[in-house]
Amino acid sequence: MLKNYWYAACTSEMLAAQPLGRIICNEPVVIFRQQDGTASILRNVCPHRQAPLSMGSVHGGVLRCAYHGMEFDAGGHCVHIPSQDVIPPKAHIKSYPTCERYGFVWIWPGDPELALDAEPPAMPWREDKGWNTEIIQYFHVKGSHLLMNDNLLDLSHVAFLHANSIGFDSKRLDNDPLEVTVQDNYVSTRRVFKNTIQAPAHKAWRELAEPIDRTQLAEWHPPCTINILARNENAHDQVDLRADHLITPETGTTHHYYVAMSRNFRIDDAELTSKLDADARRVHNEDLEIAEAQQNMKQWTNGAPDMALKADKAVNASHRILERLEKAEAQRTA
Ligand code: FES
Numbered sequence: 433m434l435k436n437y438w439y440a441a442c443t444s445e446m447l448a449a450q451p452l453g454r455i456i457c458n459e460p461v462v463i464f465r466q467q468d469g470t471a472s473i474l475r476n477v478c479p480h481r482q483a484p485l486s487m488g489s490v491h492g493g494v495l496r497c498a499y500h501g502m503e504f505d506a507g508g509h510c511v512h513i514p515s516q517d518v519i520p521p522k523a524h525i526k527s528y529p530t531c532e533r534y535g536f537v538w539i540w541p542g543d544p545e546l547a548l549d550a551e552p553p554a555m556p557w558r559e560d561k562g563w564n565t566e567i568i569q570y571f572h573v574k575g576s577h578l579l580m581n582d583n584l585l586d587l588s589h590v591a592f593l594h595a596n597s598i599g600f601d602s603k604r605l606d607n608d609p610l611e612v613t614v615q616d617n618y619v620s621t622r623r624v625f626k627n628t629i630q631a632p633a634h635k636a637w638r639e640l641a642e643p644i645d646r647t648q649l650a651e652w653h654p655p656c657t658i659n660i661l662a663r664n665e666n667a668h669d670q671v672d673l674r675a676d677h678l679i680t681p682e683t684g685t686t687h688h689y690y691v692a693m694s695r696n697f698r699i700d701d702a703e704l705t706s707k708l709d710a711d712a713r714r715v716h717n718e719d720l721e722i723a724e725a726q727q728n729m730k731q732w733t734n735g736a737p738d739m740a741l742k743a744d745k746a747v748n749a750s751h752r753i754l755e756r757l758e759k760a761e762a763q764r765t766a
Pocket residue numbers: 478479480481482483497498499500501502
């Protein structure tokens with residue numbers, strides 16, 4: 433599990449007055465806001481009796497343990513212990529590099545020094561006024577983060593798993609125009625279906641005169657970010673829907689899954705926002721369901737390897753990159 437990366441810890445909206453507890457990359461963390469609104473993340477374990485600090489409360493940007501009232505500032509320094517004046521050095525708890533951007537609070541679980549030169553994955557459309565960026569969905573998935581990674585790097589599943597929503601005619605896969613690009617730490621898959629019809633869901637969001645060209649571009653960056661562009665276009669119109677999939681490992685067999693959606697059409701249409709949110713949630717629940725079922729099946733298969741198919745080119749490329757990066761990270765910390 434790679435640690436020297438920015439991972440989505442929660443959405444900005446999730447973080448209100450109450451501290452929020454999460455397990456991220458096998459580490460229990462608590463996320464809370466300082467007085468000026470800045471988000472901070474600490475290890476979620478009180479040094480006194482190991483109570484989760486996320487059960488506590490925030491007072492003027494200081495996090496107070498719910499059990500016996502020890503208090504910690506944003507840097508994890510203990511600033512108050514009830515009924516004693518001396519604060520032992522052991523009372524300090526680990527803090528994590530934290531930043532907030534694109535509607536997310538981000539955590540850097542690895543070496544803090546390396547966070548200084550790194551940025552969260554770029555999603556400039558989420559800061560562009562020409563796009564509606566209101567929808568962010570969160571799912572807790574009882575399956576390895578790699579199962580969701582692999583799902584998104586093989587979008588041939590859209591024809592089957594999502595046949596009734598955003599699917600397309602699976603016969604088209606016989607002459608699949610899939611282009612896979614692998615460059616350093618980047619993998620993309622791109623399909624352009626020329627002279628086709630709109631998917632039922634796309635038609636409901638914004639109908640175009642048919643035939644249209646339909647592009648599906650998925651861009652992968654380590655550790656587990658996949659930016660997907662779905663474009664429908666004819667000679668007069670171009671309609672883009674982006675879904676940024678941010679996958680944060682919780683443990684080796686569970687993960688936090690965020691999907692941030694942006695669109696450049698009907699951007700002030702609140703009714704469409706609710707419909708799109710509901711439609712997309714249905715689709716993502718289908719992905720969640722299959723990932724959890726795969727994870728569950730692993731208990732019966734004794735670590736048997738997957739069977740490789742031609743469609744797995746991008747998945748395999750991402751695995752090779754992850755293996756290389758994990759080796760490099762392990763060597764750094766050895
Ligand atoms: S467990 Fe936190 S103060 Fe006692």
